[in-house]
Amino acid sequence: MKALAALGIDVGSSTCKIVGVDESGELIWHLLEQADPRAEDQVQRFLKAAEQKFGPLKAVPFVATGYGRKLVKDAAKNITEISCHAKGVYHELQKPGTLVDIGGQDSKVIVIGAGGRVVDFAMNDKCAAGTGRFLENTAGRLHVPLEALGKTALSADREETISSTCTVFAESEIISLVAHGVAVEPILKGLHRSLVSRIVAMIRSVGLVSPLMLSGGVARNEAMRKLLEEETGEKVHLPQYPQLMGAYGAALIGLKNG
Amino acid sequence: MTESITIRGKLRYQLAVNVAGRLTLAFRRRRNERKTARPGWSRDVLAPPLKLSARMKELMSRHYLGGRYANGAKKVAWVTSGAPIEILKALGFYILYPENHAALCGARRKTVEIASEAENAGYSRDICSYARTDIGAVLSGKTPVGRLPRPDVLLACTNICQTVLYWYRVLADYFKVPLILIDTPFIYEEAHAHDVAYVKRQLEDMIPAAEKIAGKKLSFKRLKEVVRFSREASFLWLEVLDRAKHRPSPITAFDGFIHMAPIVDLRGEPVVIDLYRQLLKEIDVRISKGIGAVKHEKKRLLWDNLPIWFKLRKMAQTFAGYGANVVAATYTYAWGELAPMMDETRPLESAAQTYLHPLLNQGTGHKLESMQKMVREFSLDGVVLHSDRSCKPYSLGQIDQRDYFVNHAGIPALLLEADHNDPRSYSDQQAENRIAAFMEILEDSSNAD
Amino acid sequence: MIDLPSRKKVIREFQKKGGKIAAVLPIRYPRELFRAFGFLPVEVWGPPHADVTLGGSHLQSYTCDIVRNAVSFLLSGGLDRTDLILVPHTCDSLQGMGSVLLDFVHPKQKVLTLYHPRGVRKADFDFLTEELKRLCGELSDWTGGEPPPGAFWEAIYREETADRALARLYRDRELLGLSDREFYRIVRSREFLPAEDFIENEKKLARREKRSTSGVPILLSGIVPEPMDLFDEIETMGARVVADDLACGTRRLYKSGHSEDPFVRMAERLFSAPPDPTRGSPISERADHLKNLIRKSGAKGVLIYDVKFCEPELFDVPLLRKKLEAEGTPVNYVEFEMGKILSQQTLTRIEAFIEMIG
Ligand code: SF4
Ligand code: SF4
DSSP, X not given: OOOOOEEEEEEOSSEEEEEEEOTTXXXXXXXXXXXXXXXXXHHHHHXXXXXXXXXXXXXXXXXXXXXXGGGOTTOSEEOOHHHHHHHHHHHHHXXXXXXEEEXXXXXXXXXXXXXGOEEEEEEOOSSGGGSHHHHHHHHHHTTOOGGGHHHHHHTOSSOOOOOOOSHHHHHHHHHHHHHTTOOHHHHHHHHHHHHHHHHHHHHHHHOOOSSEEEESGGGGOHHHHXXXXXXXXXXXXXXXXXXXXXXXXXXXXXXXXX | OOOOOOHHHXXXXXXXXXXXXXXXXXXXHHXXXXXXXXXXXXXXXXXXXXXXXXXXXXXXXHHHHHHHTTTTTSOEEEEOTTOOOHHHHHTTOEEEOHHHHHHHHHHTTOHHHHHHHHHHTTOOTTSOHHHHHHHHHHHHOOOTTSOOOOOSEEEEETTSOSHHHHHHHHHHHHHTOOEEEEOOOOBSSSOOHHHHHHHHHHHHHHHHHHHHHHTSOOOHHHHHHHHHHHHHHHHHHHHHHHGGGSSSOSSOHHHHXXXXXXXXXXXXXXXXXXXXXHHHHHHHHHHHHTOOSBTTOOEEEEEESSOOGGGHHHHHHHHHHTTEEEEEEHHHHTTTTTGGGOOTTSHHHHHHHHHHOOXXXXXXXXXXXXXXXXXXXXXXXXXXXXXXXXXXXXXXXXXXXXXXXXXTSOOOEEEEEEOSSOGGGOOHHHHHHHHHHHHHHHHHHHHXX | OOOOOOHHHHHHHHHHTTOEEEEEOSSOXXXXXXXXXXXXXXXXXXXXXXXXXXXXXXXXXXXXXXXXXXXXXXXXXXXXXXXXXEEEOOSHHHHHHHHHXXXXXXXXXXXXXXXXXXOOSHHHHHHHHHHXXXXXXXXXXHHTSOOOHHHHHHHHHHHHXXXXXXXXXXXXXXXXXXXXXXXXXXXXXXXXXXXHXXXXXXXXXXXXXXXXXXXXXXXXXXSOOOSTHHHHHHHHTTEEEEXXXXXXXXXXXXXXXXXXXXXXXXXXXXXXXXXXXXXXXOHHHHHHHHHHHHHHHTOSEEEEEEETTOHHXXXXXXXXXXXXXXXXXXXXEEEEOOSSSOOHHHHHHHHHHHHHHO
């Protein structure tokens, strides 16, 4: 087993992840769980698990990121997920590019420069419309399981336009479409399109630097990937562990500063 | 930066607009006039569309066609909808109204595509959707009218909102052309002498600036003529709208929204007078035959604020489906009610008064009074206040205005949340529900009488 | 450290001495005119702790929080100790507020308005002079007479002295040994302290050695930095504010006037302020002004921090960004909703920006 050289934890709004890296920055261990409302307990559990696997952690640099980063008392440092994502993705890619991260609570577009530096970034505005939650909420209405969202959307042979980007309005649009007997698939495809168009606006506002990468929970959704490619004309790359990029970047920052 | 006028440019304009354009557009109009049915027009609740709308369309298409070839043939000004254009008109400028162009994009369902261009460049979705549509069109060149001419000058008048000034500053930076400002202090209670003097002085100062760009001297004789045409057209427009006092009303406020483009865009030109005369004739035929625009007119309503451009027909039909005719609107009225203030014998003084007093430059209490007056004069049963997310000057105050109607005047009133140009801030389902509930209240209130 | 009294206390003391209180909305107005009439202007920048639901019964949710909170504050009795309310016509939202107060809310206080022109031409200047005379006339009518002529000049000189003190504070900010939060508490005490007290406080502040330069230097732009915890947060994020373009800050650094006519003099002062969208300043002028501030202060980035729905600010953001970034200064725009606490998302954006330029 390779020796643990740094740990990174990402306390997000829907999931919590921890990542361990070795001397060379390679990802050697990770855990991922649904977020526990008692974040502190969850972090302790994660650290115990790491200790069991690697022995005492005293000398191991430990960096926290994500919304709950300030709750991680043991961390030597806490850094925003923007910088961490950039670092993580850069390490995988080894060159500049643009990262789109669509999370449950917010979405971001980060332009990554040399060395994993953040050149510019944009985040969705306050409402849920530009986030994964927009899909979750509205899809819930259609009784489609979350994992099947993308596939179902892609199986559509047509597409319904969902013009409202406000979650509440979009829901009422969907209800009315369903009431008019429209099938689920074209509605779902329209929903994905609507979210993608918001993301594309963010990409444009910072300016796209190829290649385009996608991370966050929504990265596993194939419809998002496909539509993003359609709308930007760029191939979308996925990191090996799209959900772990924040924690991975945090560990890398720890490694460098450790 | 700006293009100079050349003989070639003028010739091109003559050929494209006055020869080829005139012929094709007239042909298209005749074809339209023969069409009696329109897709989506439900004849069971609405009278057939006004025949004159084909002529109006022709006029507006010619106007935009002129814009397409204007650079090189005429000096071009982009102006706000409440701007004092008579001076520019008298100097021979081609005048473009970005707000009207944005409304046209709205009616043709092009706003989302065009406004996104502005949003992608960083313009927030919280700014007026007219401004976003226009800035988007400027940045991307996208427009349903082919091409917009480059401005040689911008004229912004704050008598409708401050937003236009923020927006025109962006245009000024983009086009690197002069921005002429006519600042019109807001009238909370009544206009003061120094307000009028201030506006008049800015109009005077504007003359040499505009002359310089036009490369010629202003003829006061011509100015007076333009003012006379403006005034006459405005009076005719008022007459058109006032015909809605008849029962059943021969027109709806939605007809007003559709036919207001010339009084906004072409004010000061004799064609507008001609057009509205013909419109009056058509309406009078309807009156003499007892034809109502809504087939079974049971309720008569007032509309406050801009229309929802992308849902004009839908709104007309939804209301008509309940036997309700929205017969009058504060917005269309605003283009006629100042007509008496215009005075060709004192063109500048009267312009200062006229341009200080639009509905939007006066207090929220004044707007309530205007609405009350319309409710009386048009014998209305209820009020629909469109709370327009984009337009604060028009919308702020509506909560209290509605409260007055409902709780003090006993007149049902509905606050309808939407946006005049951005379909993304609107939901059919929600709007229909609210209107349905409102119509139930209206029914109940008349049963109680 | 200076012991700053609370707004409440200042109001009570001023009233004890027989003075009256004018509540004033943002941004521009002649302080001296009110002082000459015996009013202490106390400014209301949408107090963060107001219950917004009250304002919601008069103004739609797309009105900015400064205005909604101010109306809420008024309705909840927060301005009960004031005698008049001045609502300058700063933007469409404040236009709506002024009009709704006059026509529908009818508060017990006298409501006055003021139109600041949107240009800097001679016509604009002369209009402003006349507008100030009108305001003076309304104050005389309402209070029952004009103050003695000496009172005008006394008030003018005092406010000019206070504005010079404010300018000195800005000049010496690095030497005061203050945290950003403390510095802005003092700057913003100009919003409610009588000028004479402000002047005294400035004198008391010792100049020391230049503060140690740890922390990423940033320029803060926007209307108002509320809640003031923002400054603590910025500090823990490893940055410090070295210059500002705040409407409640340097955008109101008024110079002394020259004229011997009191009204012309007041107009000169208002006209001397730096560029501001609510005065109609061209965007390029604003950009040049900001470039200048950046050069002088050594700021490495510009944080534009604005309350949601503030149109005058929103329209300028894309071009300011473009123009400043072209010269190598990154710009980040963050919007917030006025409340007691800062949202996580707002904080993350600011922190990521600081990491980015740090
Ligand atoms: S819609 Fe309202 S805010 Fe927009 S330009 Fe017109 S008056 Fe101004
Ligand atoms: S924050 Fe902006 S919109 Fe609100 S009152 Fe101030 S200037 Fe007006």
